[in-house]
Amino acid sequence: MNHRQATGPDNTLQPTVTPLDTAPLYQRVADRISNRIYDGHWRPGETIPNEFALADEFSVSQGTVRKAMSVVEEAGLVVRQQGRGTFVRKLSEERSYFHFFRLAHPQGERVTPEPHTETVFKRQANNHEQSSFGINAKDSVVVIERLRLVDGVRATREHVVVPDSLFAGLADFDDALPQALYPFYHQRYGIFVLRADEYVSAITADKKIATDLKIKINSPTLQVNRTAFDMKDRVVEIRTSQFRADLFQYNVNLS
Amino acid sequence: MNHRQATGPDNTLQPTVTPLDTAPLYQRVADRISNRIYDGHWRPGETIPNEFALADEFSVSQGTVRKAMSVVEEAGLVVRQQGRGTFVRKLSEERSYFHFFRLAHPQGERVTPEPHTETVFKRQANNHEQSSFGINAKDSVVVIERLRLVDGVRATREHVVVPDSLFAGLADFDDALPQALYPFYHQRYGIFVLRADEYVSAITADKKIATDLKIKINSPTLQVNRTAFDMKDRVVEIRTSQFRADLFQYNVNLS
DNA sequence: GAGTGGTCTAGACCACAGC
DNA sequence: CTGTGGTCTAGACCACTCG
Known part of the structure; x- marks a missing residue:
């Protein structure tokens, strides 16, 4: 029973029982x-x-x-x-949704978008992906591209990249992917997204973005670059999203 | 010594000694x-x-x-x-600075701006300020307007509003205000900013913003609206800032 | 060595959920 | 009523800082 105490019932004064691991x-x-x-x-x-x-x-x-x-x-x-x-813990829709989805209307209420279109494919990892995911040039990644609607209007555009090694078979998934990806990662692949770094920037829409979001070229647009980490602190997803700046704000609570 | 136990040394079995306050x-x-x-x-x-x-x-x-x-x-x-x-705890420059100042270069390193110009004046509170601060139409607020430089270039524009009632004499302050306001609030007024809500939006620069930041009208600009709360969860500051979108990103770590 | 916060134990009782 | 996590105590020892 006694692990660290030196005052054992016998008086041999053995220092401790195999400390070695010094952590509490x-x-x-x-x-x-x-x-x-x-x-x-x-x-x-x-x-x-x-x-x-x-x-x-x-x-x-x-x-x-x-x-x-x-x-x-x-x-x-x-x-x-x-x-x-x-x-x-179960990564519920609710948690993953409102914890990591930080968009709000200009008045302040949080936004809930609906799915619109989705494309999934596999390709070689680029340099940034290789170093972020810790994979090789030969390894492939799965790319998910999505458009989403808010109140029936195209409003958000997402480009999601995950390493194929951790998400086997994702590219060949038959049905549409669920609205919230993180609970899906958790249930299907055992990958629990616990934290993320985000960089928010203001850009002007290029042709591709303008077409996808049905806005004019050069319209102000919010872009969010996210790097998501799992419970082992591995990078498990790199995501770039654009949002119509006239419809949304990015909300965060600092403490 | 015994406060909650019913098994006191004497057997009178008194339930507890004045619980009344039910909190632990x-x-x-x-x-x-x-x-x-x-x-x-x-x-x-x-x-x-x-x-x-x-x-x-x-x-x-x-x-x-x-x-x-x-x-x-x-x-x-x-x-x-x-x-x-x-x-x-002392609200150090370091903490207030990098905890609440979330700007980063596009490459990712955090930014440290230098002061440039500063204007401080007092005026009546508008409706939003009245309801946020919980003050009356007759009460006044102190407004601090600042421009700041990064690498010698005008880069950020801040509009800070605080209630006069909590910050007596601030408008008549002789010297320039310190670079970091929150340690100053703490030391001089005993107000400790512990958390803040922020809304980030992408706007196009109007004439005033363009002039102040020396950029073209309609340039994409990051705007951050902050509401800051103190340790008693009172709203103590309302701040609106604009940043050159070509120079900065807004960084946040979600967990 | 004296004093501080940090760890660990053993055991009691409390508050809540659910059969 | 039983079992769970939550609170509280008393006391020992550990790890660290500083004079």
Whole structure:
């Protein structure tokens, strides 16, 4: 039972039992729990064993499991509910949608677009994609191009690139892809998008953009470049989107 | 010492000692600590009494103070340093700067602009300002208008509005205001900006903007509308900024 | 070495969900 | 009623900072 204390019941004063890993115990427990989620040992939506059971299994106190679970919760992998249990987080439409989709009307309400057209194909990775995804020149990527409507009007244009290696068979997917891609990534490929960097710029529409969005060439347009990271902090998606600047603002809450 | 337990040393089985306030104890302690910071009892940079001293004063265990302090830390009011102590947070240039100033070069590095011109004056609050700040039609606001340079070129234009009631004497300030306003708000007025909502839009430069930024009329321009909140969640500043879209992107990290 | 925050344990009780 | 996570305590020891 005693792991770090030097005051064991026998007086041999052994310093500790194989410290080696210097990280706090709760951190190591948090890692083991996280890994079980990554490798699918516990699936999204599933109930995790309760704190005492885990404490028993890992031979630590319930308080340590508790602290570890806080770390895992903060990382966004689980949800705790008093009286019910602790559950592996499901990336819901709601979360992925309003967490990562930051468009708002000029008045401030958030926007919900509808799908319009979609093209999916595979090609070789370019230099930027190779370095971002950590893949080779020979490796291919899957490109998803979409137009979306808001109130029946073409409003957004998305260019999504993911590495073929992580998303096997995506290019040959039969049906239309779901509206929200991140829950789909999670359910089908076990890839959980947890954070993203975005760069917002103001550009003037070129011919292609103008045609797609049915606006005049040189109209002011919002462009968002996103790099998305999964729970292992790998780059898993590179996305470029354009939006009609007369219809939308990009909203963010800083804290 | 015992506050909530019903199993006191004497067997009278009194339920609890004046619960009334139903919030968890650590939360109530966190509130008391926060209030001491708000009202200046402990000043920015000052060391807070250690956990055992506070536990003693509040008649709770050190573990409870510890948990309370985590809450206060998460709220951004204090900084804890192992081996040294716990300190009331100072809003440093660095924090306010790179936390709230989200501009980046197209290549990605963050931008640091230099001051150029500054105008400060007082006027009546308009409708939007009245409702945002919760003030009356008769109340006045202070307006700060600034141009800033990047690499010697006019690059950003800021229009800052704050309520006169919270910022007494600001309009009559003699010297130029400091580069970073939020540390100044904090030091001089005790107002600690903790979060902000921002709306980014792509506009075309009108005559005024074009003149100020020395760009052509109708040039694409990034506009950021910010509403800033202090630690008591009051709206304390409304800011509208324009940036040359050819020089900058707006960067944000979502998680 | 003294003092601080950080970790860990063991055990009690509370609040909530659900049968 | 039972089981879950949430709160609280008391006390030990660890890791770090600083004089």
